[in-house]
């Protein structure tokens with residue numbers, strides 16, 4: 001059995017808004033929006049990976065919060081986990097330095113306005129629900145299985 005490799009996605013909040021990042025590569029994902037983040041490296045903790053990826057991709061100094069319960073399958077062997085995060089005081093504002101070509105801070109109501117990667121739709125919906133925020137145009141609630 002293949003051991004899953006975790007991709008951490010950051011639900012980075014600032015002033016009640018969530019950061020969405022538009023991928024610039026690879027070609028099949030370019031133009032779609034995601035939670036910034038990346039693969040957890042061997043021996044690395046997920047929260048350390050989150051801080052590293054946000055520094056590399058966005059140039060920010062982030063503080064990890066809590067893991068959002070749940071796991072979303074990506075192409076094998078990857079699975080997406082989501083952690084909340086916020087900017088540490090004094091952090092630079094995020095810039096699309098690597099992997100992205102546009103960033104948007106979205107109010108919960110605006111989260112349906114961007115074309116998220118498929119797996120990010122349930123992940124963002126779950127994140128908002130977990131934080132007690134409205135899901136906006138992300139639409140319907142999760143199915144009866146609640147997964």
Ligand SMILES: Nc1nc2c([nH]c(=O)n2[C@H]2C[C@H](O)[C@@H](COP(=O)(O)OP(=O)(O)OP(=O)(O)O)O2)c(=O)[nH]1
Nearest residue numbers: 007008009034035036037038039074080117119120
């Ligand atoms: N970072 C991130 N990746 C996601 C999300 N949703 C989703 O399907 N993916 C996919 C896209 C990629 O195939 C994979 C993560 O790759 P990545 O390119 O962000 O990771 P990385 O920075 O560690 O990549 P690299 O070192 O191999 O270049 O997971 C998401 O919300 N955030």
